[in-house]
Amino acid sequence: MEQLKLTMNKRYDVSHKALDLQSLRYDPGFAHLHINIILNRRSCMAATLQIIEKNFPELLSLNLHNNRLYQLDGLSDIIQMAPTIKILNLSKNELKSTWELDKIKGLKLEELWLEDNPLCHTFPDQSMYISAIRKCFPKLLRLDGQDLPPPTTVNIDRPYISKPLKESCNGSDVLKTQVLQFLQQYYLIYDSGDRQRLLGAYHDEACFSLTIPFIWDNPAISSLFEYFKDNINMEILKDPNLHFQLLKYTKHDIVSSLCALPKTHHDLSSFLVDVWFQSERILCFCVSGVFREVDGRSQGTLRAFTRTFIVTPASNSSIFIVNDELFVRDATPSEIQKSFSIPVPTLSQEQQEMVQVFSTQSGMKPQWSQKCLQDNEWNYTRAAQVFTMLKIEGKIPEEAFKQIP
Known part of the structure; x- marks a missing residue:
């Protein structure tokens, strides 16, 4: 010493x-x-x-x-x-x-x-x-x-401030960076399992709506049944009062509604973003992509979505969502084929056997077991120690584990 x-x-x-x-x-x-x-x-x-x-x-x-x-x-x-x-x-x-x-x-x-x-x-x-x-x-x-570029935070708990967006967004490159950072942070929280943390992303009087496609033959058989109760598709709702009631107003109602939706894992590499309107006090952009449901009766199902955000400046580089429109549908075969496309390295026979044993002993799915072993350079003892520590700390997501019949 x-x-x-x-x-x-x-x-x-x-x-x-x-x-x-x-x-x-x-x-x-x-x-x-x-x-x-x-x-x-x-x-x-x-x-x-x-x-x-x-x-x-x-x-x-x-x-x-x-x-x-x-x-x-x-x-x-x-x-x-x-x-x-x-x-x-x-x-x-x-x-x-x-x-x-x-x-x-x-x-x-x-x-x-x-x-x-x-x-x-x-x-x-x-x-x-x-x-x-x-x-x-x-x-x-x-x-x-x-x-680093100024962070676009979504964890905001400050009073609403009306401030021209162009003051913190000079030029298309900066605007693109701001929107992408916002989406990355938003979906990082959205997929984390704790969507209550999104409260700071919404204005106090924001509005949210959810829409799914209308199935003409029998709407009840749609695979999107978990989204049906909040669906405001006008082809289904003939009563305009009911349409109004299904809209979510205030940030607390919005986040409560989001928490009730299935847990997800979004494929960020599938995102397509279109900024379609910008003024001094408002920014409108649309993002579409693919996500996987990670719990409930549709666990593992791939969905496609389109989401339109209307945001307004809050303070510094941060922004508030004032309107959020989410459209969810089943992913097409082409979208399913392209989604979550991560190249899988060829494993030796010994490594394949190691993955199988690790999966059995840890209870994790083979792909998660393989990742744990790869991250620890195929040192089985070290991988087991890391897995035990992360499991105790609750840092391994539920979707990593096999379903028990």
């Missing part, structure tokens, strides 16, 4: 309140004493955090570059022991999933470095990567050395 403290003192920049612990295990101060300080060991990380808490209580920047960190369990105590940290460098480590970042999301980071970690290559594009990281650190201003 004394040698570790001495080494850390040498690596501390007083003027910037910055501690540089990159490649700590190779520090010459440990070599002649035959001490191995390996920060991916919980004991070593715990000792390091103890010294930080006692000796650097106002630490603003911590550099953990190149320390072979493959999980952040040991670092999770930093939230209590060094809550002042604003800059964290985790680049060139072995982090494979953003799940690890959930363990330190209590930090109010403004700058984060993650480049050269395996998790950086798990996203189809940069915007998805930024959106996932911002889920953990909403106040983040810089990522991997690049300034």
